[in-house]
Amino acid sequence: MALSVEVFVREPDGEMRILDVPDDVYRSGGFESWRTTVWGSEFVRSLGARYLPVLAEDDLVVEAGEVPELLREVALLRGRLDEVALRTGRPRTVEEHRHELDIRLRIIEDSAREALVIGGGVLIW
Numbered sequence: 001m002a003l004s005v006e007v008f009v010r011e012p013d014g015e016m017r018i019l020d021v022p023d024d025v026y027r028s029g030g031f032e033s034w035r036t037t038v039w040g041s042e043f044v045r046s047l048g049a050r051y052l053p054v055l056a057e058d059d060l061v062v063e064a065g066e067v068p069e070l071l072r073e074v075a076l077l078r079g080r081l082d083e084v085a086l087r088t089g090r091p092r093t094v095e096e097h098r099h100e101l102d103i104r105l106r107i108i109e110d111s112a113r114e115a116l117v118i119g120g121g122v123l124i125w
Contacts (some may be wrong), residue, residue: 003029003055005111009120010064012073017122026109029055029102038101043087047080049073052124059125067115070122074109081105 005027006018021027030038038044040056051070054060062070077084081098089097107125115122 001032003032003034003124005029005107006123007111007115007118007120008123011120012080013063016061016121016123018117027075027107028104029063029108034104036074037090038088041088044077046085047076047084049077052077055124059123062112062115062122062124064115064119067112067120067122071109071112071116074105074112078102078105078109 006017006021008016011017035055039049039052040054045053051060051062051066051073081101082094085094085098085101088101108122112122114120
């Protein structure tokens with residue numbers, strides 16, 4: 001299983017409406033196991049991440065007003081990508097894991113930017 005990254009808007013009644021994604025768009029935030037082994041890892045937490053580590057316990061809902069903070073967190077992890085890959089990459093090689101992390105962070109970042117444009121939020125589940 002893979003973690004899905006979705007963009008949503010809140011309806012006037014507060015309900016979440018997930019936006020459709022074209023069939024050719026891949027929006028994975030990593031493998032299900034990454035909830036704990038990557039995003040919720042002690043190393044990622046030690047860097048000051050507070051959004052993505054939520055995935056270790058639950059799905060992540062980032063409301064519209066919090067999206068800029070999610071983008072800052074993604075930038076933080078991107079800035080330490082080599083270290084994140086080294087500290088969370090077992091049993092894959094560091095290079096393979098770094099590549100996968102880069103792709104997943106780009107997907108999260110692109111989704112967050114889309115959410116900013118429309119005043120929506122990001123759901124990772």
